[in-house]
Amino acid sequence: MMGLSRGREFFLGRYRMLGRDLTGDESTPQAIRVNPLKIRDAELLEIMSSVGVGLEKLPFLDHGYRVTSSGFSLGSTIEYLLGLYSLQEAASQLPVQALQPGPGDAALDMCSAPGGKTTQMAAYMGNRGSLYAVDSSRERLYAVENNLERCGVTNCLVYHGDAAEIELGRVFQKILLDAPCSGNYVTDPLWFDKRTMRDVEANAERQRRLMSRAMELLEPGGKLLYSTCSLEPEENELNVQWLLENHDAELCPVESPGLPGLTDVFGVELDPSLSRCMRLWPDDAGAQGFFVAKVVKG
Amino acid sequence: MRLLRRLLRELNSGYKVDESKVIRINDQYFALDAEPGSPPERKSLVYAGTYLGRDRRVFEPSAILLGLLSKEQEARKVNVNRETAWLFVCGRDIFQENILSVEGGLSLGSYYLVIFDGWCLGYGRYETVWNSKMIRNYYNIGDFLHREGSTT
Numbered sequence: 356m357m358g359l360s361r362g363r364e365f366f367l368g369r370y371r372m373l374g375r376d377l378t379g380d381e382s383t384p385q386a387i388r389v390n391p392l393k394i395r396d397a398e399l400l401e402i403m404s405s406v407g408v409g410l411e412k413l414p415f416l417d418h419g420y421r422v423t424s425s426g427f428s429l430g431s432t433i434e435y436l437l438g439l440y441s442l443q444e445a446a447s448q449l450p451v452q453a454l455q456p457g458p459g460d461a462a463l464d465m466c467s468a469p470g471g472k473t474t475q476m477a478a479y480m481g482n483r484g485s486l487y488a489v490d491s492s493r494e495r496l497y498a499v500e501n502n503l504e505r506c507g508v509t510n511c512l513v514y515h516g517d518a519a520e521i522e523l524g525r526v527f528q529k530i531l532l533d534a535p536c537s538g539n540y541v542t543d544p545l546w547f548d549k550r551t552m553r554d555v556e557a558n559a560e561r562q563r564r565l566m567s568r569a570m571e572l573l574e575p576g577g578k579l580l581y582s583t584c585s586l587e588p589e590e591n592e593l594n595v596q597w598l599l600e601n602h603d604a605e606l607c608p609v610e611s612p613g614l615p616g617l618t619d620v621f622g623v624e625l626d627p628s629l630s631r632c633m634r635l636w637p638d639d640a641g642a643q644g645f646f647v648a649k650v651v652k653g
Numbered sequence: 654m655r656l657l658r659r660l661l662r663e664l665n666s667g668y669k670v671d672e673s674k675v676i677r678i679n680d681q682y683f684a685l686d687a688e689p690g691s692p693p694e695r696k697s698l699v700y701a702g703t704y705l706g707r708d709r710r711v712f713e714p715s716a717i718l719l720g721l722l723s724k725e726q727e728a729r730k731v732n733v734n735r736e737t738a739w740l741f742v743c744g745r746d747i748f749q750e751n752i753l754s755v756e757g758g759l760s761l762g763s764y765y766l767v768i769f770d771g772w773c774l775g776y777g778r779y780e781t782v783w784n785s786k787m788i789r790n791y792y793n794i795g796d797f798l799h800r801e802g803s804t805t
Contacts, residue, residue, distance in 0.1 A: 430801075433739060433742060433769065436742055436794040436795060436798070437772050482688070483688050484688055484689070485688060485689040486689060487689075488700075498801070499700070500700050501800050504704050504715050505794075509688075509717065510688045510689045510702070511689060511700065511702070512689050512698060512702070513699050513701070514699065515699050516697045521697070523694050524694040
């Protein structure tokens with residue numbers, strides 16, 4: 356890993372060393388998530404079909420559909436404005452589905468903006484229980500507020516602050532930490548030009564701070580869902596290994612498409628339970644890359 | 654709360670706001686029911702429970718409040734088709750001839766919820782403009798697009 360720690364060839368070379376031969380040109384189709392707080396899937400499919408929008412069920416998602424045809428933007432239809440569905444990339448629907456917050460739970464979304472997963476959590480909770488959402492960017496929280504309103508969410512409290520430090524005066528049964536990360540090239544055409552290993556390392560350090568705070572905010576037996584859309588093991592398996600070494604926690608299996616988490620990263624052997632995580636590469640399942648780990652606090 | 658109560662009166666709504674459960678954050682009003690419950694921490698709270706709307710020159714109702722009001726029988730409503738619905742959320746007024754049906758009787762100067770296929774898109778006032786009778790567009794959910802544009 357000597358030389359310039361950036362660029363297309365550098366990162367694709369890393370992925371090859373991790374066992375994945377990628378082209379760097381993979382893409383992800385547009386996807387939507389039906390909002391069960393407002394409408395049943397079948398009803399929405401009928402409406403969208405009547406206006407010429409083709410949707411195909413994504414078999415690994417509860418309410419996710421791939422857009423197969425549409426002659427107009429799906430972000431400005433009457434149905435979108437009514438909150439009957441949200442635009443949400445397929446892989447990014449997996450973390451909340453794996454966490455399964457339920458009615459009556461006290462749940463926290465630690466890095467909430469722009470709010471797609473927050474509204475998804477409220478939907479799983481049936482607008483029952485207490486859902487807390489936090490984000491450090493006041494500007495991006497406006498998007499969270501709009502999404503909550505549009506999707507008819509009524510069980511959420513939203514706070515502005517750094518999730519690594521914020522005091523909320525309570526503990527939670529379920530926490531989603533969809534951590535700020537380096538992202539990946541599938542959703543950002545300029546990704547290879549701007550990302551460096553220094554960014555990856557800085558993000559990994561920030562993610563560990565957030566993980567530690569999440570463990571403090573979790574009640575014993577509570578579940579933390581850690582996810583990123585980064586492909587870099589420093590932000591994924593290596594961070595979860597760090598969590599297992601520094602906190603009373605163990606991993607639960609994640610049921611979803613993709614591959615088990617890596618247990619050998621550049622020759623370093625990790626805890627075998629890391630295979631309970633899920634790693635989705637960009638050429639898997641027609642979705643962008645994603646990493647999901649489900650942790651239970653001891 | 655004064656502007657909210659006025660809007661409810663104007664729409665002939667019987668919706669009851671339990672003021673003991675309403676909290677105000679800047680110019681926005683929220684109703685806090687049993688779920689999610691009272692926030693243990695108020696500092697840096699920016700949104701809480703059921704968003705009702707905000708004080709502007711007139712009260713700007715939330716899409717959530719509009720949805721609640723549209724379920725009430727006594728609230729005045731006009732029903733429209735998809736084409737008119739789309740023009741309304743784009744900010745256009747609704748000419749009387751494009752109203753499919755009315756609940757509560759049309760009378761000049763009264764306010765109406767605008768309904769498409771059972772969903773509330775906003776509200777307006779029945780007025781005469783240049784010899785044409787129309788529902789003047791006071792507020793509609795197309796506002797989400799303006800807000801998204803100003804926050805991204």
